[in-house]
Amino acid sequence: MRIKEDQLLMIRSIKGRPVESILLILGIALGIGATVSGFALVNQSLSEADKLLSSTYYHEIVVGTRQNSDGMDIAASLVSDDNNLILTVNDLAARKEVPDVKYAYVMNRTHLRFGNMRLPGSDNNGTNTSTQGSVNNQNNRTIVTGNFQPRDATGNTNTEAMPGPPSDDGFDPFHTNIDADELTSLEEPQVEEADAYRVTPEFFSAYGLNAVSGSVFSEQDIKSDTPSLILGSKLAKKIFEDAIAYGRKIQVMRDLYTITGVLAETGTAFDNEAFIPAVVPDLSGNDFRRFEAWGTTLRFIVQDLSRLTSVKAQIATYFDKEYGEGNVDISIPKVEAEAVSDRNLRLITVILILSISGLLIAIVNVTNILVSRMERRRKSLGILKALGASTNKILISLEYEALFIGVCGALTGTVIAVVLSEIIKNSLGTSGYNALILVLGVFISWIFTMVVTGIPAFQISKIAPSEAIRYE
Amino acid sequence: MIRLENIEKEFDLGQIKIKALDNINLTINRGDYLAVMGPSGSGKSTFLNILGILDFSTSGQYFLEDYEISSLPDKEQARIRNKHFGFVFQSFNLFSELSAIENVMLPMSYAGVKYNARKKRAGELLDWLGLNDRLYHLPSMLSGGEQQRVAIARALSNDPDLILADEPTGNLPSDKGEEILETLEKLNSNGVTIVMVTHNDAQGDRAHKRIHIKDGKIEWRKVCA
Numbered sequence: 001m002r003i004k005e006d007q008l009l010m011i012r013s014i015k016g017r018p019v020e021s022i023l024l025i026l027g028i029a030l031g032i033g034a035t036v037s038g039f040a041l042v043n044q045s046l047s048e049a050d051k052l053l054s055s056t057y058y059h060e061i062v063v064g065t066r067q068n069s070d071g072m073d074i075a076a077s078l079v080s081d082d083n084n085l086i087l088t089v090n091d092l093a094a095r096k097e098v099p100d101v102k103y104a105y106v107m108n109r110t111h112l113r114f115g116n117m118r119l120p121g122s123d124n125n126g127t128n129t130s131t132q133g134s135v136n137n138q139n140n141r142t143i144v145t146g147n148f149q150p151r152d153a154t155g156n157t158n159t160e161a162m163p164g165p166p167s168d169d170g171f172d173p174f175h176t177n178i179d180a181d182e183l184t185s186l187e188e189p190q191v192e193e194a195d196a197y198r199v200t201p202e203f204f205s206a207y208g209l210n211a212v213s214g215s216v217f218s219e220q221d222i223k224s225d226t227p228s229l230i231l232g233s234k235l236a237k238k239i240f241e242d243a244i245a246y247g248r249k250i251q252v253m254r255d256l257y258t259i260t261g262v263l264a265e266t267g268t269a270f271d272n273e274a275f276i277p278a279v280v281p282d283l284s285g286n287d288f289r290r291f292e293a294w295g296t297t298l299r300f301i302v303q304d305l306s307r308l309t310s311v312k313a314q315i316a317t318y319f320d321k322e323y324g325e326g327n328v329d330i331s332i333p334k335v336e337a338e339a340v341s342d343r344n345l346r347l348i349t350v351i352l353i354l355s356i357s358g359l360l361i362a363i364v365n366v367t368n369i370l371v372s373r374m375e376r377r378r379k380s381l382g383i384l385k386a387l388g389a390s391t392n393k394i395l396i397s398l399e400y401e402a403l404f405i406g407v408c409g410a411l412t413g414t415v416i417a418v419v420l421s422e423i424i425k426n427s428l429g430t431s432g433y434n435a436l437i438l439v440l441g442v443f444i445s446w447i448f449t450m451v452v453t454g455i456p457a458f459q460i461s462k463i464a465p466s467e468a469i470r471y472e
Numbered sequence: 473m474i475r476l477e478n479i480e481k482e483f484d485l486g487q488i489k490i491k492a493l494d495n496i497n498l499t500i501n502r503g504d505y506l507a508v509m510g511p512s513g514s515g516k517s518t519f520l521n522i523l524g525i526l527d528f529s530t531s532g533q534y535f536l537e538d539y540e541i542s543s544l545p546d547k548e549q550a551r552i553r554n555k556h557f558g559f560v561f562q563s564f565n566l567f568s569e570l571s572a573i574e575n576v577m578l579p580m581s582y583a584g585v586k587y588n589a590r591k592k593r594a595g596e597l598l599d600w601l602g603l604n605d606r607l608y609h610l611p612s613m614l615s616g617g618e619q620q621r622v623a624i625a626r627a628l629s630n631d632p633d634l635i636l637a638d639e640p641t642g643n644l645p646s647d648k649g650e651e652i653l654e655t656l657e658k659l660n661s662n663g664v665t666i667v668m669v670t671h672n673d674a675q676g677d678r679a680h681k682r683i684h685i686k687d688g689k690i691e692w693r694k695v696c697a
């Protein structure tokens with residue numbers, strides 16, 4: 001199909017004013033880009049906030065000791081041990097008095113260091129050939145010194161084995177409970193350390209975590225002295241290249257842990273984390289595990305979010321009775337998150353208004369430029385009418401030009417919008433492609449194009465030919 | 473062919489109204505060569521615009537082949553301008569973005585003539601007017617006389633019944649003006665009706681019929697032998 005002469009006229013008219021045409025296209029593109037990405041920002045933020053606030057974490061009521069939350073400003077040496085309240089797994093009993101609590105668990109963040117602490121150069125007999133540590137075999141019990149390299153004043157590594165003196169309570173950080181033969185038979189894990197949680201069994205139920213091999217912790221695991229470990233799916237693959245983790249043993253610091261379960265993949269951070277039981281320490285004795293309980297926070301899941309505040313009050317009553325008023329700190333993460341979310345929403349609303357303002361300014365400017373461009377062509381349009389063009393044909397002819405500019409601007413604007421939304425998506429750390437952006441982009445582009453191009457084209461097309469021809 | 477009855481045209485300039493045409497009664501027959509004369513501002517161009525359906529009278533009736541055309545829809549009026557009328561303007565009014573041949577082809581595209589047919593017809597017309605070596609030149613590359621000949625070729629493209637020429641020689645030197653007048657006369661001798669606005673008495677005298685407009689009224693009319 002060949003281009004008709006009137007269409008040719010419009011095409012050459014656009015080519016004849018390239019700078020003006022490019023500015024028009026850019027004006028439309030930026031207007032659309034700003035608005036669509038503004039909507040994308042709102043949409044992403046709202047959906048992300050909804051997703052976050054509906055997650056298990058925001059169903060929690062978190063109970064910690066007052067020291068946990070306020071004590072950071074006080075030097076530890078100034079805090080009397082007697083005054084320190086330590087919450088333990090046993091305090092989860094509070095749930096019995098609060099029927100709205102669905103799950104109660106401990107979920108303390110910790111960090112595990114894997115690997116047998118024999119270092120390269122040490123032989124099976126424990127004879128140290130390394131300058132970095134030593135393994136001394138004493139009565140079939142192993143004292144490991146490793147990764148702790150005292151240096152002298154000149155900065156040189158002290159090559160003397162340094163078992164380190166046992167403390168008064170018998171705690172020896174360099175002592176390992178692992179049988180020497182067993183220690184030497186352990187294979188080196190591929191991962192040195194991992195983030196982990198000390199958890200109680202209901203943690204797995206609350207987050208819907210299931211074991212793909214072995215099982216998640218039971219109440220017996222919490223009470224048992226046998227060290228056991230559960231690995232996230234990805235972490236298990238990283239530690240053991242053959243991916244068979246269940247049943248294996250791995251050294252974690254000075255104990256030998258048995259891997260009693262590997263979790264099914266969840267697509268969350270849990271896949272790269274490890275889980276060990278949050279044990280019940282003997283707070284009255286010299287159980288070193290009391291240190292592990294230090295900073296324990298108890299978490300109570302409430303299914304009905306509208307009940308969070310009343311459940312918090314019930315839990316507060318329980319702990320006030322147990323430990324005295326005000327000694328525990330109870331918080332609702334959702335309330336804090338909602339405050340942040342509300343603040344963000346206000347900021348985003350302002351950004352959206354600015355984006356829409358940008359679009360309106362673009363509409364006004366582009367319409368003005370198009371009108372003046374068409375006005376300049378008033379005489380030509382009059383001649384076209386004299387030569388037999390009807391008002392409709394003139395309108396269509398003007399629309400060719402205006403639509404070309406509008407569509408180019410709309411397409412460029414949609415590309416800008418998609419790029420900006422990708423940046424927003426990456427900045428917010430959200431995932432997944434949002435089809436709404438594209439639909440919105442096309443819809444706004446269409447409306448924009450129609451408004452910007454249609455109004456001036458319609459006005460000019462109605463001109464009387466005699467008036468146009470007279471116009472010099 | 474055309475009958476004008478009691479045509480009046482008033483321009484509303486807000487507080488004052490100007491009567492550009494007053495009680496115009498005229499009949500134009502097929503094959504006529506009519507010269508419309510008069511001083512500047514007398515209403516000649518307004519008369520020509522109404523005759524070419526480029527403008528409408530405030531009152532009165534305009535019959536084209538016994539059809540009252542002011543009541544016709546915009547699309548039908550456009551079709552009449554395209555198929556039955558050809559316009560030649562004093563300032564040529566060619567499109568500077570289009571070549572000579574494309575300018576001539578343009579009205580035929582509105583008439584639905586296929587590309588090859590309109591290109592052939594445009595080529596023939598330009599050849600007939602002595603512009604066969606100027607087909608693909610832009611108007612800016614043509615002399616005034618050549619541009620006016622392109623405009624005449626454009627006016628003839630749809631084989632019109634009536635050529636409306638508004639001072640067609642006004643912007644041309646006398647020798648080129650003479651060429652244009654000869655061309656129009658040649659067309660008239662081939663049966664095309666010509667209505668030409670001019671304030672040049674010598675040119676007016678060459679037409680078969682003359683009317684003289686003053687202050688919007690036909691002051692006198694003359695039919696030459």
